[in-house]
Amino acid sequence: SKFHFDQPSTGKIEWHIPREFTPSRPAIHFTHVDHCIPASQHPVASKIPEPSIRPSVVSDPDLLEDLVWEPGRRPNGIKDYLNTDLPVLGLKVHSFTDRTIVVLKWQHVAFDALGMQHVVNGWMKVLWGREDEVPTPCG
Numbered sequence: 799s800k801f802h803f804d805q806p807s808t809g810k811i812e813w814h815i816p817r818e819f820t821p822s823r824p825a826i827h828f829t830h831v832d833h834c835i836p837a838s839q840h841p842v843a844s845k846i847p848e849p850s851i852r853p854s855v856v857s858d859p860d861l862l863e864d865l866v867w868e869p870g871r872r873p874n875g876i877k878d879y880l881n882t883d884l885p886v887l888g889l890k891v892h893s894f895t896d897r898t899i900v901v902l903k904w905q906h907v908a909f910d911a912l913g914m915q916h917v918v919n920g921w922m923k924v925l926w927g928r929e930d931e932v933p934t935p936c937g
C-alpha cells in the first residue's frame with residue numbers, strides 16, 4: 799500500500815504505511831545538495847541573515863521555499879500524499895563551502911511540534927553516537 803491519507807465520511811483519517819521501510823520506500827525522504835559555493839553566493843541562502851545574539855525576524859518563509867522543495871515542485875496539500883508514495887517526513891541538507899542548512903519538513907497530521915521534538919532528540923542522540931538511547935517507536 800502507499801503512504802496516503804483517506805478521509806472517509808466519518809471524518810477520521812486512515813493512514814496507510816508500508817509494513818517495512820526499504821531503500822525504495824524509505825520512512826524519511828532524504829536529499830542532499832552540495833552547492834560548492836559560499837552561501838552568500840546562493841540566490842536564496844544569501845537571504846538568511848548571519849546569526850545574532852539578539853532576537854530577529856529571519857525572513858519571510860516563502861522567500862526560502864527553494865531550499866525546501868525540489869525544483870519544479872511546490873506543496874499542494876494533502877493530495878500530494880494521496881497521489882504519491884512520498885514519506886510524510888523529509889530531510890533536505892544543503893552543503894555550502896561555509897555552512898550547512900538543514901531543512902526538516904513533515905505533514906502535521908503525522909505529529910505536532912512536540913512530536914517533532916522527539917524526532918530531533920532521537921536524531922541528535924544518533925549523531926552523538928548514543929543510538930542505543932533512541933526510544934523504539936510504536937509498532
